[in-house]
Amino acid sequence: MAKRFRWLTLAVASALMPLAVLAKEPPPPVADAIYLGGNVVTMDAAQPRARAVAVKGGKILAVGSDARIREHVGPHTRTVRLRGATVLPGFIDPHSHFLGYAFFTDAKHWLDVSSVNLFFKPLPGDPRCKTPDDPQRCFIPVRSQDDVIERITAAARKKGATRVLAMSYDPARLGHGKSCKGPKTNVGFACPNFENGNARATLDAISTKIPIFVSSQSGHISYANTPALKLLRICGVAGITTNCTSPSINPKQELALARRGQLNEDLALYADSFWVGQVLQGDELSAVTSIARAIDIYAGHGYTLIQEGAASFGDARIYLDMMKDDPGFPFTVGLMMYDATSPDFADTIAMAQQATAAIQNQPKMFVAGVKSFADGSPQGYTAFLNDPYYMVFPPFTEPPFPKPYQGLPDLWEGQMERRIEAAHAAGYPIMIHENGDQAADKAVAALRRAHYPDGWKFRDIVLHAPFVSRQTMSWLKSINDPVSFLMGNLYFWGLPQCQQVLGPKVMNGKYFPYPARSALGMGLRVTLHTDSPVEPPDPLFSVWVAKTRKVQQPDWYPNTDQAACPAVLGPQESISIEQGLRAWTVDAAWQYGLSQSHGTLTAGKVADMVVMSDDPLQMEAAPDRLRDIRILATVHGGKHRPNPRGLEKPIWPADY
Known part of the structure; x- marks a missing residue:
């Protein structure tokens, strides 16, 4: 009897086998758009290169060969033929002031x-x-x-x-x-x-x-x-x-x-x-025109996520209005909140909370944190140093300024610590502006002592950091915070700082400014930024400076001692072009706590991309070729935006 049932079971299974073989797998999902025939640099170690990308619902559906991506074509799929162009993740802005840049473009x-x-x-x-x-x-x-x-x-x-x-x-x-x-x-x-x-x-x-x-x-x-x-x-x-x-x-x-x-x-x-x-x-229309011009410039240099680096609540309202009027606004915006009208940091926290509530239904905006200043500007003699300034001129040689003059802090260490704790208690990371080495030491010491809530997922940011020491970087590593370098300053202000402000021992001896290679070697996450409108908002230019360490030698500003102040400062701190690009993509996403959604071209992540005329990773041996790369288009949340000047020769910040 048992044998009969066993035979019957086998017979039924055998009869059903053809049905299983004939059953069709579900068809691949249909893409909204596919990008074919390109050089796709994913920045994802699991799949570094590909030929094509499929996009659906604002996210990356698939990355692979042309044949693989064509499987996602449907009757309404848009096909973009890249014709060998390079595609990278869209550039993520670690720090700048977009609206400030926009308003200063107003030549009227x-x-x-x-x-x-x-x-x-x-x-x-x-x-x-x-x-x-x-x-x-x-x-x-x-x-x-x-x-x-x-x-x-x-x-x-x-x-x-x-x-x-x-x-x-x-x-x-x-x-x-x-x-x-x-x-x-x-x-x-x-x-x-x-x-x-x-x-x-x-x-x-x-x-x-x-x-x-x-x-x-x-x-x-x-x-x-x-x-x-x-x-x-x-x-x-x-x-x-x-x-x-x-x-x-x-x-x-x-x-x-x-x-x-x-x-x-x-x-x-x-x-x-x-x-x-x-x-x-007095002239609202002029402001609208200026913002439109700044959008073209930022998108035209590959940004898909921008920062408002000292945002007021009024700035948040401006962005909300822009996005309401233009659903195709081509960026995500991270607001770094700062109340410039009040010395009470509680007002900055309250402003951040007000902005968080106001933008909760706008997916293209988020409060990235709150900001505080530790000191000022090295080229303006307001950075806070461990040693005296090299040459000091009036008014800093006169009372009520101290002698020897080392600059003055914006906040003392205990004040900074209380601000960090207040930010964390409210659920926000803090971005600390610092330029002088003493300001960096004290800011990071305050970060180490400040309370970090259990499960803290965001990163506090040490910003600019030209003269951050190895000891201070080791402290940063211990709390898993990133450092963001204002790398273009090395090019534009390297010579004045070396000859007048800080001196050769600081710029070309004691330790080299913007120590990016040392930071990466110590295991820190490094990002680069422009602090625009302090510098032109050009990510590739900052990558070029980080790679070459070149210093501008203007014909109106003679270099009196090339040995003391060379045209290449600290080549020992040079980083590769690939590391520079990671600073604008993978590591910038990590800085914001967005690694799961941004930073690489990986299936399931947001479809933010930049389309370039050439592959910057092929320029390691000839980094000056970076100046010739044209940004052909950006893609933000799956929406394709051609660069109207993408076929013109770029205007490079160092071309004078």
């Missing part, structure tokens, strides 16, 4: 007194430069203080001028002009400039009838004449005593400077915001 209201081509203006001689004598439309660098005075004076004397707002001024990079006494090698702070304690008098000599305000490129110092100071209403300055703003950082020093027309740190941030607000209130 802001006078360009820069020696750095922030806005990728064509140079005279380029066919795109239609007015080669107009620095508002073509890039004509200021080479001396005389050039700056000439531009501001011409603007003040224009018929109908009601104010002059100048931006991106930097005395550290100015050469020898007619007003400078002594040898031609006297440059920068050795020549007349707005930072010599006479800014108010110098600007008043141009006009005492209309406000004149000059914003520095670092954002940590600005300069004003008497009418501008009266409008800013700083307590104890220009006769203002009521309904006024007082400095919260080093008030004795800041007020002494403010009376002379120089605004440092919190007063500079307040003044910049005030004048940007005045422009926006």
Whole structure:
């Protein structure tokens, strides 16, 4: 009997076998779009290279060969033929100020007194430069203080001028002009400039009838004449005593400077915001045009996630309005919240919570954390150092500044620790701006002592970090936090800092600035950023600087000692192009806590991509070729955005 049933069971199973063989597997899911015939650099170690990508519902459906990806074609699938172009993950912005960059592109209201081509203006001689004598439309660098005075004076004397707002001024990079006494090698702070304690008098000599305000490129110092100071209403300055703003950082020093027309740190941030607000209130259409221009520039350099690096709640509202008006807004936005109007850090925390609630239904925005400042700018003499500055000029040689002058902190160590704990208690990581080595030491020491909640998943960020020591990096490694280097500063300010501000022992001896290779060798996660509008928002340029360690040698700024201040600073800290690209993709995603959704071209992740004319990974032996790469398109959340200038020769920040 048992044998009969066993035979019957086998017979039934045998009869069903053909049915199982004939059963069809479900068809592959249909893609919204496929990208074929490319060089796909995934940045994913499990599958580093591919030929094609399929996208569905804003996410990456599959990565593989052309044949494999064609399996996902349906009747409505869009096919993009790459024709050999390179595709990488979209660039993730570790730190910049998108809206600040946008507002400063406004040539109608802001006078360009820069020696750095922030806005990728064509140079005279380029066919795109239609007015080669107009620095508002073509890039004509200021080479001396005389050039700056000439531009501001011409603007003040224009018929109908009601104010002059100048931006991106930097005395550290100015050469020898007619007003400078002594040898031609006297440059920068050795020549007349707005930072010599006479800014108010110098600007008043141009006009005492209309406000004149000059914003520095670092954002940590600005300069004003008497009418501008009266409008800013700083307590104890220009006769203002009521309904006024007082400095919260080093008030004795800041007020002494403010009376002379120089605004440092919190007063500079307040003044910049005030004048940007005045422009926006008076000409809303111009702001819209400026933002559209900045979108083109950021997307045109491969960004798919951007940061608002010191965001107010008003900034959050601007982004919400933009995204409502334009569902195709081509970026995700990380808000790093900072209340520039209040010295009470509780107000920054409250602003972050308010923004979190306001944007909870907008998937393209998130609060990335809160921000605090440990010190200021090395090229502006406001970074906090362990050793004295190399050469010190007025007003920092005079009371009430201490001797020897090492800069001053924005916060003392205990204050920073309390801010970190408050941020963590509210559920936010903190981004700490620091530039001087003493500021870095104290900021990271505070991070080590501050309480880290159980299950803490976000990363606090040490920002800029030009002179972070090996000891401090080891502390960072112990708490698993990243370091983000402002690498382009090495190119633009390496020579002035070496010759005047910090000296050869710091820039080319004690330890090398922006020690990226050492950081990676110690196992830290490293990102690169531009801090735009401090620098042009060009990721590939920062990768080039990190690889080559080249320092600009402007023809108006003679290098008096090539041995002490070489044109390549710290080649021992060079990193590869691949490591530089990881800093803008894989490690940038990790910095934000977005590794599961961003940073590599992997099935299931968000379809954020950048399409390039050439493969940067093939340029390790010839990194100068990075300057010729054209960004052909970006893809954000699966939405394809061609770069309207993608076929033009790029304007490279170092082309002057």
